[in-house]
Amino acid sequence: MTRTRAESPLRQFQLLVDDDRYDAPTLHLVVVGDVIRALAEAERLIDRSTHHRGVEICEHGRRLFGLGSRAQAPRGAADAAA
Numbered sequence: 214m215t216r217t218r219a220e221s222p223l224r225q226f227q228l229l230v231d232d233d234r235y236d237a238p239t240l241h242l243v244v245v246g247d248v249i250r251a252l253a254e255a256e257r258l259i260d261r262s263t264h265h266r267g268v269e270i271c272e273h274g275r276r277l278f279g280l281g282s283r284a285q286a287p288r289g290a291a292d293a294a295a
Contacts, residue, residue: 226251229269230258231282238269238283248277255280 223246229238243254248270255268259281267281279285 221246224248224251224272226254226277227271227274228255228258229271229283230265231267231269232262233264233266248272251277252280 223244225242225244226248228241228243228251230241232239241254241258243251245251245254251270251272255270258268259265265281267279267283269279269283270277
């Protein structure tokens with residue numbers, strides 16, 4: 214499928230996966246057309262493994278939202294974003 218000029222440009226999102234096998238979240242990069250597709254990728258990651266407890270979706274290093282165990286913003290995140 215080719216994109217036309219009228220379509221929005223591709224965007225890169227960072228998906229931070231809370232995996233119970235690791236101490237730190239694992240990073241997945243996705244390049245998609247919009248935030249809805251990034252959300253679909255995050256949901257797919259959660260469904261892929263019972264070890265995946267949640268996913269945080271970021272763009273340009275800023276947290277957009279989270280799913281599962283990452284649904285709540287980390288304490289102090291609002292202060293850091295300001």
